[in-house]
Amino acid sequence: MTFQIKDRVAVVTGGSSGIGFETVRLLLSQGARVAFCGRDETRLARAVAMLRQLFPDADLLAHACDVLDKESVQHFADAVRQQFGSVDMLINNAGQGRVANLEDTADEEWLIETRLKLFGVLHPLKAFQPLLEKSDIASMTCVNSLIALQPEPHMIATSAARAALLNLTHSLAHELVEKGIRVNSILLGMVESGQWRRRYELRSERDLDWKAWTARIAERRGIPMKRLGRPQEPAQALVFLASPLSSYTTGSCIDVSGGFSRQI
Numbered sequence: 189m190t191f192q193i194k195d196r197v198a199v200v201t202g203g204s205s206g207i208g209f210e211t212v213r214l215l216l217s218q219g220a221r222v223a224f225c226g227r228d229e230t231r232l233a234r235a236v237a238m239l240r241q242l243f244p245d246a247d248l249l250a251h252a253c254d255v256l257d258k259e260s261v262q263h264f265a266d267a268v269r270q271q272f273g274s275v276d277m278l279i280n281n282a283g284q285g286r287v288a289n290l291e292d293t294a295d296e297e298w299l300i301e302t303r304l305k306l307f308g309v310l311h312p313l314k315a316f317q318p319l320l321e322k323s324d325i326a327s328m329t330c331v332n333s334l335i336a337l338q339p340e341p342h343m344i345a346t347s348a349a350r351a352a353l354l355n356l357t358h359s360l361a362h363e364l365v366e367k368g369i370r371v372n373s374i375l376l377g378m379v380e381s382g383q384w385r386r387r388y389e390l391r392s393e394r395d396l397d398w399k400a401w402t403a404r405i406a407e408r409r410g411i412p413m414k415r416l417g418r419p420q421e422p423a424q425a426l427v428f429l430a431s432p433l434s435s436y437t438t439g440s441c442i443d444v445s446g447g448f449s450r451q452i
C-alpha cells in the first residue's frame with residue numbers, strides 16, 4: 189500500500205531540519221510535489237541540496253519565511269500558488285520549545301510562546317486555505333506535543349501553549365469539515381532533531397556521546413521504549429494523517445512518544 193499522494197501538492201512549514209525535513213523527504217519519495225519553508229536561508233539551501241541529490245527531478249519549492257510573519261507567509265502561499273496552483277496537504281511543523289519553569293518565565297515569554305504555537309498554525313492556515321479548498325483530499329496536519337495533555341513543569345509555558353493548540357486544532361477540525369479540509373495532529377514525546385542536537389552541544393555531561401546522552405535522557409524520563417524517537421517516525425505519522433489513507437479521520441491525534449503517554 190502507498191500513501192496515494194503521487195503528484196499531490198504538500199506544504200511543510202519548518203522543512204529545513206529535523207522532523208520537517210524528514211517529512212519533506214518522505215513526501216518526495218512518494219512522488220508528491222512539495223513546498224517547504226524555514227527562516228534561515230543557509231539551512232534552506234542545504235536542505236534543498238540534499239533533497240536534489242536524492243530526488244533530482246522533484247517538483248520542489250523552498251521559500252524563506254517566518255510563520256509568525258503574516259505577510260511573509262502570504263508571500264510563501266503566493267509562490268506556491270504560482271508554482272503548483274493548489275494545495276492538497278498543509279503540514280504545520282515549524283517551531284521550537286522553551287525549557288523554563290514558572291520562576292524563569294517572564295510575562296513576555298508567555299506571550300511569545302503562545303503566539304508561536306497558535307499563529308504558527310493560524311497564519312499558514314489563513315494563507316493556504318483558498319488553495320486547500322481547491323483540493324478533493326484537503327488536509328491540515330499539525331505537529332503538537334504530548335505535553336499538551338501531560339504538562340511538564342520545566343516547560344511550563346510551552347505545555348500551556350501546546351494545550352491551547354490542541355484545543356484549537358479540535359475546533360478547526362469541526363469548522364473546516366464543511367470546507368472539505370480534514371484537521372489532525374500528532375503528539376510527540378522526545379524526538380532526536382535539531383532542538384536536541386543544540387541541547388547536546390550545551391550538555392554538562394561532556395563525557396557522554398550522542399547515543400549515551402539520549403539513552404540517559406530516555407531512561408531518566410521513563411520512556412518505555414528506552415530511546416528517543418527518530419525524525420522519520422513522526423514524519424510517517426504526519427504523512428499518514430495528511431494523506432487519503434486517513435480519509436475518514438478528522439479532529440484526531442496520533443501519539444508518537446514511545447509509550448510515554450500516561451493517558452488511557
Ligand code: NDP
Pocket residue numbers: 201202203204205206207208225226227228229231253254255256281282283284285331332333334376377378379380381382383384
Ligand atoms: P528542528 O529545530 O530540527 O526543526 C525546526 C524547523 O522549523 C527548522 O526547519 C526551522 O528552521 C523551522 N522553524 C522554526 N521556527 C520557525 C518559524 N518561526 N518560521 C518558520 N520556520 C521555523 O526541530 P524539530 O524537528 O524537533 O521540531 C519540529 C517541531 O516539533 C517543532 O514545532 C517542535 O516544537 C516540535 N516538537 C519537537 C519535539 C522533539 O523532541 N524534537 C518534541 C515536541 C514538539 P529555521 O530555524 O531556519 O527557521
